[in-house]
Amino acid sequence: xxxxxxxxxxxxxxxxxxxxxxxxxxxxxxxxxxxxxxxxxxxxxxxxxxxxxxxxxxxxxxxxxxxxxxxxxxxxxxxxxxxxxxxxxxxxxxxxxxxxxxxxxxxxxxxxxxxxxxxxxxxxxxxxxxxxxxxxxxxxxxxxxxxxxxxxxxxxxxxxxxxxxxxxxxxxxxxxxxxxxxxxxxxxxxxxxxxxxxxxxxxxxxxxxxxxxxxxxxxxxxxxxxxxxxxxxxxxxxxxxxxxxxxxxxxxxxxxxxxxxxxxxxxxxxxxxxxxxxxxxxxxxxxxxxxxxxxxxxxxxxxxx
Numbered sequence: 001x002x003x004x005x006x007x008x009x010x011x012x013x014x015x016x017x018x019x020x021x022x023x024x025x026x027x028x029x030x031x032x033x034x035x036x037x038x039x040x041x042x043x044x045x046x047x048x049x050x051x052x053x054x055x056x057x058x059x060x061x062x063x064x065x066x067x068x069x070x071x072x073x074x075x076x077x078x079x080x081x082x083x084x085x086x087x088x089x090x091x092x093x094x095x096x097x098x099x100x101x102x103x104x105x106x107x108x109x110x111x112x113x114x115x116x117x118x119x120x121x122x123x124x125x126x127x128x129x130x131x132x133x134x135x136x137x138x139x140x141x142x143x144x145x146x147x148x149x150x151x152x153x154x155x156x157x158x159x160x161x162x163x164x165x166x167x168x169x170x171x172x173x174x175x176x177x178x179x180x181x182x183x184x185x186x187x188x189x190x191x192x193x194x195x196x197x198x199x200x201x202x203x204x205x206x207x208x209x210x211x212x213x214x215x216x217x218x219x220x221x222x223x224x225x226x227x228x229x230x231x232x233x234x235x236x237x238x239x240x241x242x243x244x245x246x247x248x249x250x251x252x253x254x255x256x257x258x259x260x261x262x263x264x265x266x267x268x269x270x271x272x273x274x275x276x277x278x279x280x281x282x283x284x285x286x287x288x289x290x291x292x293x294x295x296x297x298x299x300x301x302x303x304x305x
Contacts, residue, residue, distance in 0.1 A: 001101070001184050004079040005048075006030040006222055011169040012085035013047040014107060018173035019083070020055055024180055027077050030057045033169045061127035065095050074098060079185060083176065084138065093140050101183055103138040105262040106176045110150055111136060112193040114201040115143035118228050120168060121161045122201035124226035127218060131164070133172035137190055146190035148182070151175050158230040161282070209234040211244065217277040221247050237261065237269070237281075237304045245283040245291060252278035261305050268294040269303070 003024055005016055005081035008031050020026060026149045032062040034043040045053075052059045062070040071155045075098050082103040084091070096103050111134040116122075123131040127260045132152040138147035155164060182188040209231045211220060224247045238261065254262060254272045262270040268280040285291040286301070 001025060001080045002027045002078060003180070004028050004030065004074065004077055004082045004099070004131070004226040005047045006082065006087040006089075006091075007085040008032045008046045008088045009086050010047045011108065011165055011172065012087070013051045014169040015085045015173045015176050016051055017055075017085075018177050019063060019180065020057075021171060022177045024177070024253055025078060026057055028060055030060045030062070030074075032086065033061045035064060054120045062199075064089065065092055071095060071098075077160075081180065083180070085172070085176070089137065090142075096140070104146070104148065104176075104179060104183070105136055105143070105249045106172045107134045107143055108165065109201065110134060110152060111143060111147055112195070112198040114225045115145055116201035119201040121204055121226050123155060124159075124161055124164065124222055126221050128155060131168070131169050133175055135175055144193060146192050148179050148188055149175060158225065162221045162229045204224040204231060206231045207242075207271055211235045213271060214274045215247055215258075216274050217279050219278055220273050221249060237284075241287050243291075244281055245285065247279075248280045248282050250280055254278050261303065264295065264298055264303060264305060265297055269298065 003026050005018070005019065005026055007016060008015070016029065029048060030049040031046045034045050036042065037044040039204040049059050060073070063269045065071055066234060071094055074095065081101040084103060084105045091103065107119065109123060110132045114122055131150060131152055134150045137148065153171055163213040179188065204227070209227060209232050211223060213220070224244050227233045228245065233248045235242055235244055248268065250270065252270065253276045253277065256262060256271050257271040260272040260276060262272055268282040270278050270280050273279050281294050283291065284294050284297060286297065
């Protein structure tokens with residue numbers, strides 16, 4: 001069975017390695033074009049391209065599938081099955097129709113919940129206690145295809161989106177390989193999604209970064225960990241803008257207004273939030289500075305309390 005694999009970030013690379021290690025025939029790998037990064041704006045390869053080259057697999061990087069030549073190039077590869085993991089590009093119907101065994105996507109949520117581009121982040125932002133991965137047949141509507149199988153996991157109370165994504169990659173890679181086996185054996189099943197259970201996980205934006213201190217302590221902690229590694233929560237402290245990387249719960253209460261800076265101690269900076277609760281900023285980054293423990297930063301940059 002000839003497979004074309006499409007993906008871009010680390011979770012996709014984890015899946016690609018598992019498929020390769022399990023001996024599946026990968027005819028080609030598609031990934032997004034190299035992108036300029038860091039101050040030098042040098043072109044950087046995706047994690048999937050880096051791995052594909054290491055494994056000696058052919059790599060294709062079309063800008064889109066709007067060009068007839070790009071579609072015909074894919075058709076010429078004669079894939080029996082196309083596998084997609086966080087590719088970052090929309091596949092038009094004429095691409096979905098190419099492989100006789102269909103196109104299968106690994107999505108980082110328990111569909112039909114959290115369809116869209118940010119399922120891992122929104123699972124945390126929405127305060128969910130559980131999430132997972134779903135193998136599904138692709139359809140014209142985003143993340144709306146029939147479900148093949150799922151794997152569930154509890155969300156640790158303080159893990160970030162980045163940490164959760166790493167765990168979901170380890171959960172999803174074997175699921176994807178098992179799905180390929182079921183397709184090859186003719187034992188695969190498919191279950192239509194319940195439209196009444198659909199929720200969405202839209203793309204994240206920098207506008208989401210500012211912390212609203214009037215929210216509850218749980219909501220603020222979830223906001224901070226949900227926006228790591230990007231765009232990262234932000235706030236103004238004593239007139240200065242900071243990125244906030246870690247906030248902790250406390251058992252303290254206060255009558256002060258949300259957002260009031262209360263105390264600086266060896267554990268961090270206490271801030272009043274909604275419901276009369278107090279949270280502690282433990283790790284932050286000043287504009288133009290480096291990521292630091294809050295007490296270490298404020299030792300050299302006194303703050304008014």
